[in-house]
Amino acid sequence: MVAYGLWVINKAGGLVYQKNFPVPTIPDRGLAPLTSNEYLVLAGTLHGIHAITSRLSPTGSGSGAQVIEGETFKMTIHLTSTGTKFVLLTSLNDGTAEIMLQRVYEAYADTVMKNPFHTLEMPIRSELFDVKINALFSNQL
Amino acid sequence: MSFGSSIRHCECIFYHDWQRTKKPRAGSEEATLPGVTKTSNVAPEKLSLNTSTGVVVAAAEAATSNQQAANDSNSLPFDEEAKLVYGVVLSLRNMVKKLSGRDESFVNYRTSTYKLHLFETISGYKFIMFTDPAATADALKYVLRQIYTGPFMEFVVRNPLITMDSRTSGIDNEKFRTATDKMIRGLSIFA
Numbered sequence A: 001m002v003a004y005g006l007w008v009i010n011k012a013g014g015l016v017y018q019k020n021f022p023v024p025t026i027p028d029r030g031l032a033p034l035t036s037n038e039y040l041v042l043a044g045t046l047h048g049i050h051a052i053t054s055r056l057s058p059t060g061s062g063s064g065a066q067v068i069e070g071e072t073f074k075m076t077i078h079l080t081s082t083g084t085k086f087v088l089l090t091s092l093n094d095g096t097a098e099i100m101l102q103r104v105y106e107a108y109a110d111t112v113m114k115n116p117f118h119t120l121e122m123p124i125r126s127e128l129f130d131v132k133i134n135a136l137f138s139n140q141l
Numbered sequence B: 001m002s003f004g005s006s007i008r009h010c011e012c013i014f015y016h017d018w019q020r021t022k023k024p025r026a027g028s029e030e031a032t033l034p035g036v037t038k039t040s041n042v043a044p045e046k047l048s049l050n051t052s053t054g055v056v057v058a059a060a061e062a063a064t065s066n067q068q069a070a071n072d073s074n075s076l077p078f079d080e081e082a083k084l085v086y087g088v089v090l091s092l093r094n095m096v097k098k099l100s101g102r103d104e105s106f107v108n109y110r111t112s113t114y115k116l117h118l119f120e121t122i123s124g125y126k127f128i129m130f131t132d133p134a135a136t137a138d139a140l141k142y143v144l145r146q147i148y149t150g151p152f153m154e155f156v157v158r159n160p161l162i163t164m165d166s167r168t169s170g171i172d173n174e175k176f177r178t179a180t181d182k183m184i185r186g187l188s189i190f191a
Helices: A037-053 A097-113 A127-136 B053-061 B062-071 B078-099 B137-157 B174-185
Strands: A003-009 A014-019 A066-071 A073-079 A084-090 B001-010 B011-017 B109-110 B115-120 B126-133
Touching: A003 A037, A003 B062, A014 A037, A014 A127, A037 A084, A037 B078, A073 B126, A084 A097, A097 A127, B001 B174, B053 B126, B062 B109, B078 B115, B078 B126, B115 B137, B126 B137
Parallel strands: none
Antiparallel strands: A003 A014, A003 A084, A066 A073, A066 B109, A073 A084, B001 B011, B001 B126, B109 B115, B115 B126
């Protein structure tokens, strides 16, 4: 039940927030360390993939990808009504990803949206948001 | 509700569907490899399409099948859908590999209306299956593997008449089609 990372992607597909969480146990290697540029590219790719997956549905229209499973981790995507995507990368056995993403969304609404100095769709530079996220994911240490 | 296909060299070489509620539109004749599918390009009265002359026969019926397809303007033509599927699979694989840092591929992804499962062989064949979102992923991975080691090995790889790795024709083997069909229909998870 380990969270590896959190991304917030704006409605244009640009990465506005990215955080990697420290992995507690030794056998759990977690994810590879990447440069911030690489995260930007990956977020854009994910945005495109999300759009295509909603188009591919055999039953007409549907949502985009919500959970993507790899062999050692999985990615849970929460799409808000405004087009913002919250992406949580966790270990495979994690069942609480959706709930955590709801809480992240709440923290986002409280500290970022209500911040009068925050420009929409721009990278998030809010200390309060960081504090809240750390508090949410601190129990895995 | 599910359908499956396998892709090599960015071309879809086999397609079969079971309970698809929205049929794909007929693909343009030049783009779909002959022998890939019997379901998209055929008007209902003429199901016994002779696939060795696949391209010619289908073109004559294109007028009638396009009538039905015109109503379904939201669904993609089959060949475009195949390209999109391949694109999604390739991009997702690269993304998962980059993120994990190890040589691993993605296994499946779920949306609110379907789930896509991928099984890749060491030789590069990708077996893709669409199912309903509730399907348990482990079972499907095993099923795709069984399709590979069962009907595929039996009727395609060991068939001296089929050119593997061909860029000009799909896998149009009746035995393979019926064997896969029988195998999938016999599964407990098939509704």
